[in-house]
Amino acid sequence: MSKIVVLGAGIAGHVAASHLRRKLPKEHEVVVVSPNSNYQWIPSNIWVGIGRMKPRDLIFPLAPLYAKKHIDYKQAKAISFYPEGDNEEQKPYVLVEYVTGDEKGKQEKVTYDYLINATGPKLNFEGTEGLSPGKNKAHSVCTYTHAQEAWVALEEVIKQMKQGKKVKILIGTGHAKATCQGAAFEYILNVEQELRRHKVRDMAEITWISNEYQLGDFGMDGMLLSYGSNIMKSNEMVEMVFEDRGIHWILGAGVNKVEDGLAHYETLDGEYKQESYDFAMLIPSFSGHGFKAYDKNGGDITEKLFKGFMIVDADYTPKPYEEWTVQDWPETYQNPSYANIFAPGIAFAPPHGISKPRKSKNGTDITPAPPRTGMPSGITAKLVADNIIEMIKNPSHELHHKGSMGNMGAACIASAGFGMTKGSGISITTYPIVPDFKKYPDTHGRKLGKTFGSIGLAGHWLKLALHYAFIYKAKMKPFWWLIPE
Amino acid sequence: MTRRISKYKRFMMMNPIVQFFKFIFLSLKVLVIVAGGHGGTRKA
Numbered sequence: 001m002s003k004i005v006v007l008g009a010g011i012a013g014h015v016a017a018s019h020l021r022r023k024l025p026k027e028h029e030v031v032v033v034s035p036n037s038n039y040q041w042i043p044s045n046i047w048v049g050i051g052r053m054k055p056r057d058l059i060f061p062l063a064p065l066y067a068k069k070h071i072d073y074k075q076a077k078a079i080s081f082y083p084e085g086d087n088e089e090q091k092p093y094v095l096v097e098y099v100t101g102d103e104k105g106k107q108e109k110v111t112y113d114y115l116i117n118a119t120g121p122k123l124n125f126e127g128t129e130g131l132s133p134g135k136n137k138a139h140s141v142c143t144y145t146h147a148q149e150a151w152v153a154l155e156e157v158i159k160q161m162k163q164g165k166k167v168k169i170l171i172g173t174g175h176a177k178a179t180c181q182g183a184a185f186e187y188i189l190n191v192e193q194e195l196r197r198h199k200v201r202d203m204a205e206i207t208w209i210s211n212e213y214q215l216g217d218f219g220m221d222g223m224l225l226s227y228g229s230n231i232m233k234s235n236e237m238v239e240m241v242f243e244d245r246g247i248h249w250i251l252g253a254g255v256n257k258v259e260d261g262l263a264h265y266e267t268l269d270g271e272y273k274q275e276s277y278d279f280a281m282l283i284p285s286f287s288g289h290g291f292k293a294y295d296k297n298g299g300d301i302t303e304k305l306f307k308g309f310m311i312v313d314a315d316y317t318p319k320p321y322e323e324w325t326v327q328d329w330p331e332t333y334q335n336p337s338y339a340n341i342f343a344p345g346i347a348f349a350p351p352h353g354i355s356k357p358r359k360s361k362n363g364t365d366i367t368p369a370p371p372r373t374g375m376p377s378g379i380t381a382k383l384v385a386d387n388i389i390e391m392i393k394n395p396s397h398e399l400h401h402k403g404s405m406g407n408m409g410a411a412c413i414a415s416a417g418f419g420m421t422k423g424s425g426i427s428i429t430t431y432p433i434v435p436d437f438k439k440y441p442d443t444h445g446r447k448l449g450k451t452f453g454s455i456g457l458a459g460h461w462l463k464l465a466l467h468y469a470f471i472y473k474a475k476m477k478p479f480w481w482l483i484p485e
Numbered sequence: 486m487t488r489r490i491s492k493y494k495r496f497m498m499m500n501p502i503v504q505f506f507k508f509i510f511l512s513l514k515v516l517v518i519v520a521g522g523h524g525g526t527r528k529a
Contacts, residue, residue, distance in 0.1 A: 244489040331525040379523060402525035409518040421501060427511050429518050436526075450518050455490075456498035458507035462515070484520045 002028045002392045005094060005112035007078050009034035009062055011042070011374045012345025012381035013118030015485060018476055019385040021071050028392065030070075033110060035077040035099045037061060039474055040144050043374055044467050046186045048147035049281070050194045051155060052418040055144040058467070060475060069476055075100050078119060078289075079107065081305055083338045084296040092340070114388045117310050117343040118381060121286030124175070130258035131174045131284060137261050138174070138280040141187055150281055154191065157279045161200035167278035170263060172209035174282030176254025179219045179369035181210055184283050185238070186414045191281075192245050193417030193424070201246075208242065208249040209263065209275060209282075211366050213358055215239050215249060218412075219368035221355045223430055224444040226452040234428070237453050241416070241426065250275065252358070254366040255282060270361025286346070286369065301337075310343035311335055314351040321356050326406025326436045328352065332399045333384050342388070344380035346372045354434055374470075375410045376433060378485030379403050406434040409450055413463040416455070425459020428452070 004024075006017045009032050020030045038059040047053040066073040076096040083092045091111040098106045123142050125131050133140040139150035157167055171188040173181060188208055195201040208215075216222050216234030223234045242249060252268035263275045263282070288308040295301045305311060314330040328351040335341040343349075354370045383401040390397045409431035416424040429452055435445020443451075473483040490498070497503050 240489040243487040246487075326526045329526070331527065375519065383523075403523040404526045406526045408523035409521060411515045411519060413515075422499075424498065427515070429515060431518055431521075450521075452514075454507070454511060456507060457501065457504040458511055461504070461508045462511050465512070484516070 002113040003031065003111065004028065004114045004116065004388060005031045005033060005110055006116045006118060007033050007094065008118035008120055008347070009036060009039060010118065010120050010345065010377075012120070012347065012377040013116065014039055014474055015378045015381040016116050016118060016344065016385045017071055018069070018474075019382050019481070020388065021069055022481060023385070023389050024392070026070060029072060031072040031074065031110065031112075032062070032066060033074045033076050033078060033094070033096050034062065035075065037063065037075055037100070041467060041471050041474065043463075045141045045144055045147040046183060046190055046415060047418055048144055049139075049141040049150040049154070049187055050190045050418065051151040055148055058471065059144060060471070065475060074098070074108075074110065076108070078291060081291060081293040082109075082296075083293065083305070083341060086294070086296055086298065092338075113340060114391070115341045116381070116384055116388070117341065117347045118345050119289055120346045122289045124285045124287040127285045127287065128175045128255055128258060128282075131255075131282060136258045137278065138258050138263075138282050140284065141183060141281060142180075142283065154279055158195070158198050158200060161195075161203040162198070165203065167204050168276060169204050169206045170209055170275055170277035170280040170282070171206070172250075172253075172282060173211050173368070174255045174258065175285035176211050176256065176266070176364055176366045177369050178211055178283050178285045179371045180283045180286070181212060181218045181368060182371065182373065182412055182414060184208075184210070184281065185218070186416070187281055188247060189241070189245065189414075189416040189424075190418060192247060193422075197422070206247045207275065208247055209253050209255065209265065210249070210251055211254055211368050213252055213268070213356070215242065215251065217355055217368060219353070219355055219371040220430065220433065221435060222444070223428075223446055223451055224448065225428065226448050227454070231448065232453065234453070237426075241455070252366055254360065254364055258282070266360050266362065266364055266366070268358055268360050268366055288349075304337040305335060305341070307349040309349035310341075310347050311337075312343050312348045314349070316349070316351050319352075324352055325438070326404060326432065326434050329404045329406045329434050331402040331404045332387060333380055334387070334399065342384040344384045345377035372405075373410060373412065375485060376405055376408060379408060382485050404434075406432050406436055408433055413459055413466060415460060415463050417460065419460070421457070423457060423460030424455065425457075425461075425463050427454045427459040427462060
């Protein structure tokens with residue numbers, strides 16, 4: 001009998017737990033440890049942030065589902081890792097602390113045979129002075145509660161516009177090394193469309209602020225894509241959309257401080273500037289959770305497990321951008337020091353960025369961090385689950401299931417406005433996610449045809465269809481596993 | 486605001502009949518790319 005502990009119940013953690021439970025006989029134990037009581041379909045948060053969906057449309061409670069599916073669930077947060085056990089406990093364990101109910105504050109040693117760390121990122125708001133959801137008129141859509149708060153504030157601004165007030169709206173990244181430009185991109189287009197729907201578009205000046213060097217970088221070094229019968233750069237496509245929607249942009253901007261209605265930022269030219277606003281949505285930087293790890297004698301071995309995020313089978317040798325290769329990226333998400341620990345999704349430490357790193361004239365790094373969206377999170381979580389199942393059946397087995405982001409496609413269906421007849425979406429797929437300049441030297445590291453863009457109403461329908469399909473899948477309803485990650 | 490998308494293109498982008506077929510096409514294309522597999526890179 002094996003015990004598999006999954007830390008986190010986001011996209012990666014939930015996918016791993018659900019596949020493990022479906023494929024493993026009941027004598028094996030699957031335990032999920034998460035401080036969150038609800039599963040949330042994060043890609044739809046932007047629709048909560050414009051008031052077109054309620055949080056209840058994209059969440060459901062985890063406890064009843066896990067009880068029904070025989071998955072043990074502890075609403076607790078991980079504190080520290082003991083991959084060798086300690087003087088009292090022979091088995092490896094994770095120290096966790098319960099966050100709710102009568103057990104709140106109680107700590108427990110959760111032992112495991114296999115550990116999946118799917119704790120995702122810490123939303124590092126404190127990395128930018130003054131940036132905190134709901135403060136200084138700046139908001140976030142990173143969680144459904146943040147998105148709901150953003151909508152309450154935006155609704156108030158819309159009311160003011162209807163009364164004749166002209167406003168400035170600022171949306172983008174709130175840190176020089178932030179990622180998740182895609183979510184901000186979706187949000188700015190949805191906000192712009194909502195202002196038109198409320199007939200107040202002429203009362204707002206909308207500005208995109210980002211640490212990207214060019215529009216359409218998305219932390220993926222931009223892309224060359226098929227667009228209809230044309231071949232277009234992603235920056236040209238996004239520029240076309242922004243100009244068409246009357247959205248201004250500020251690029252190469254590292255936001256370093258937020259005051260009431262005022263964002264301070266540094267540019268790649270080394271200038272320090274400010275941008276005022278009445279409503280802002282700024283994505284914070286992501287960081288690791290600051291976990292500690294100890295050996296069986298209590299010695300600190302954090303550097304064997306963590307490098308901010310968790311260390312996996314990547315090549316972390318520092319090297320210049322020109323020497324980056326797809327081979328640097330992990331394939332199995334297995335920790336090299338402890339073969340029974342894995343970190344899929346956002347929890348693994350990337351070997352380096354994807355976008356070309358850039359510094360300001362003052363030496364500040366202003367570069368998007370590499371994104372890891374829902375699709376690669378789900379794919380990597382499933383392959384980790386499959387490898388663990390094989391290890392349980394044959395412990396000396398080589399890991400057969402591999403999925404490097406350098407050999408994996410991803411679809412980003414970006415909402416550009418909500419509505420069954422008035423909505424719009426920008427559908428972008430990339431293959432591979434990490435550009436392979438040796439394999440595809442003439443097309444900026446990606447395969448044309450599999451890397452394409454499309455704009456239109458169908459994109460909105462597709463995003464909406466994916467919303468319902470993935471919530472159905474997450475609820476583990478009949479034949480859920482037929483829906484691919 | 487600068488018009489960068491022509492009236493014809495905008496009509497095509499927002500026409501429900503045209504977009505229904507586009508929806509089918511996009512769904513299949515995304516499925517092929519995503520379900521098309523993934524793997525390692527080091528032994529390639």
